[in-house]
Amino acid sequence: MATQQGLHLLGAEGLTITFGTRTVLEDITLGIDSGDRIGIVGRNGDGKSTLMRILAKQMEADAGRVTWRGGVSVGFLDQQDILDHGHTIREAVVGDLADHEWASSPRMRDVVDGLLPGLDWKQPVGALSGGQRRRVALAKLLMGEHDVIMLDEPTNHLDVEGVAWLANHLKTRWKNDEGAFLVVTHDRWFLDEVCTLTWEVHDATVDHFEGGYAAYTLARAERDRAAAVKEQKRQQLVKKELAWLRRGAPARTTKAKFRVDAANALINDVPEHRDEVQLKKMATARLGKDVLDLEHVSFSVTKSAEDSAGDDAVTHQIFDDVTFRLGPGERVGVVGVNGAGKSTLLRLLDGTVEAEAGRVKRGKTVKTAILTQEVEELRARAHLRVHEVMTEDKNVFEVGGKELSGAQLLETLGFSRARQWTPVGDLSGGERRRLQLLKLLTGEPNVLMLDEPTNDLDTDTLAAMEDLLDGWPGTLIVVSHDRYLLERVTDHQVALLGDGKIRALPGGVDQYLRIREGKEPVPGLRDTYRGQSSAAAAAVPGGVQQGAGVRTGGTSSSAAARSTTGGSGGEQSSSFSEADKRQARKTMQRVEKQMEKLSAQQEELHAQMAQASEAMDLGALSELQNQLDAVDAELAEAEEAWLQASEVAES
Incomplete structure (x- = not known):
């Protein structure tokens, strides 16, 4: 959904900047309005931080201008350490404000609680670690009253809790049509959580996309698809032109010069690759049963x-x-x-x-x-x-x-x-x-x-x-x-x-955050992680047990029940607690996702095998068959794990 457009806050016109012989930004014109929540993405070195510094007036462009609306306050968090190491944490964050002045502000208290828990405010900034100084700098910025906030990699040195806190703070700091922020970050969950607009900086230009990271990814895929179609047509035209040029005697020079020039222009216009990182699977030594x-x-x-x-x-x-x-x-x-x-x-x-x-x-x-x-x-x-x-x-x-x-x-x-x-x-x-x-x-x-x-x-x-x-x-x-x-x-x-x-965190990162917020009790030692050597080991609560921590890959659901309930007297050994059933239902959901992923891998391998068969590439067929056998075995194991978990959930 497009962000509601509000009052114009700042803008740039005709920005160009060159480092050495490389032009990083060329003739860039853009603007930021109140209500904008902008994420900036792009390859390292393509100018994301440079663009932000220019907009924050921390750097001057070679050409063009940046204008701020009168009275606009802009806060900027650089990646560099700009704190005075001689100041205490208190002096760096709240300056000369008395305790009652900053503590009476819910927003300021929230910043302190979210970013600086457990730190001694009398401690000098110079004695802090790099990550702690980064938190102090971020807290100092967020304490201020700013119309526009620009953050360059704010999630660096923040843990999962800190990232979640910062996302919530930015979402609730202003009303929907007030304030604005720009953020450069590689944290895609964060981009999806807080941004409604995405700027992609690449090849000295800036492309604009509606939505967060997921929407940007879909839009870019469509853009690349259209570009691929255009490139395919261009290559077909190249082939026709070259074929026409090669017809007739080699000494013939009567061909129209504009046709030759047109063909050369097509050939020379092949665009550079977008520096795509292609990490391919390396040969891996065999692992035994014990790791x-x-x-x-x-x-x-x-x-x-x-x-x-x-x-x-x-x-x-x-x-x-x-x-x-x-x-x-x-x-x-x-x-x-x-x-x-x-x-x-x-x-x-x-x-x-x-x-x-x-x-x-x-x-x-x-x-x-x-x-x-x-x-x-x-x-x-x-x-x-x-x-x-x-x-x-x-x-x-x-x-x-x-x-x-x-x-x-x-x-x-x-x-x-x-x-x-x-x-x-x-x-x-x-x-x-x-x-x-x-x-x-x-x-x-x-x-x-x-x-x-x-x-x-x-x-x-x-x-x-x-x-x-x-x-x-x-x-x-x-x-x-x-x-x-x-x-x-x-x-x-x-x-x-x-x-x-x-x-163990059967509920994943969300469960961890609930535990840290006090919304869910800390798992007991019975749930201490012992590892699973197979999907079946994770299928039932018995796969995580107290004692020696022996793997339980082949444990049946009834045996798992006995290991977890540990009942005595008249208790039946086959009964499961409600906690066991909840755990089993979570396991079913997790294994279902795993099975979907494995099924997709099966389809992809079948398609690759069909191509290899047409090409009569027997070596590739053999390798693909080995991969398919491994996926089939993994899927069968996952299906067994799902069945075992379902027995517990439905008992």
Whole structure:
């Protein structure tokens, strides 16, 4: 639905800006009215932040002008740290306002509660982490009375709760026809939740779309379809022109010159690709039955007196007697409060850190790879060029059954031949992230751990990464605040609530948010996550149990009932509680979605096999048949899981 158009607040006319020899924006004219809720999307480096800085009058364009209506107040959150590190948090956020002045404002109290819970306001800004300083800067901005708010990647360093809070704040800050905001973010759930207009910045221009990310994606697909039809017609015309030019004797020169010029113009007018990131499935080592198990693991960290702002060192228990099991092909999303141990969990599984108690059991064929937040793998290679980093271990890579050189593989990730000779230290954050992910995948791991993988990636790159992960056959663990990513690439989620335990979230991220808001009780220890080695293990409440945490893949529904009810005396062992039935109904819904996805994969494989059969490509047919057999087996397992869950739900 189109946003109601209100009073004109600010606008730009004829904006052009060039960096070096590259024109980032060319002759851009646009406006912002009251009531506009605008999301800005586009590839990294295409000018999203530049456009916002120009509109906020933080940067001047080479040509054109920006005009603000008289009296308009514009608030701008840059990605750079602009806070005075000598100020306390209180001074940075509320300035000279007395406590009763800001505390009497419901909006200001909401900002403090939503962004700064648990922080000591007397603490200097310089002592905070980068993520905490980002929250303080965002809180400072939202405390102000602004007609227009511009936010550049505001969801960076926010957890799932923080993102949900910010979305609600922006939706309720003004009436529908008042105020306006622009937001640059890669968080597609956030874009869908708060935006009614989308600007796509690409190829030095800005395209406008009605609606949030989902509507923009549909509209862009239709635009690309129309462009494909036009391109197909152009190519047909090229073929006709070339055929006409080649007729007759080679020495013949009587052909009309305008026909030759027209053909050359058609050939030279082939547009550049939109730098689409095409990550293809890498060869993956075989996984055995056992993958990774944490058994009764405990882990703690000790903060010095200086770090803990006290007189004595403080020991913080991260994990306390935790059992966590991962089976082959499991796809787990991890959410949790800051400091609860999400990254520590990945490092324990990867073997980077050792548990204080308990043990970490690794399968014999397990080969792990972890995508860290800090891009540490590339820091020591900052002086090397991109191509040198890519080829330091080998020069030829097998991708999709084809052998590619390092240069060819880098091109598929959007690194042009010229860009491949750029020092790693000069790459943008998104480019470093792409290179880091590519290095991990070419190592052919079978257990992949991603720690906040969406940081610094644009929406097109994220879509390509998700497409890769959808078909990746290994075990996947994702720590992320990006709900869109978690719900797309993982089958179930777990929560770290800061109490040293890992709890299953059958209700997904929504359940986690309800728990954090106090609208739903914290799951009991009986529901502590023990992992499922198959869809059937997750089908009944007995798949998650107290005690040794043994996998229950072949457990029947009646046996599961006995393990969960644990009744004594005259209780019947086959009875199920209402909680068990609710859990089973949720499982049925989840498995139904999984079955729909598998059925779609079956149809796609059948279509590919038909094409391979027509082409008489026996090698491709054999590979596709193997994939189809795997999907058929997975679907049969899912159907069995649904039947088991239905027995519990309908009992």
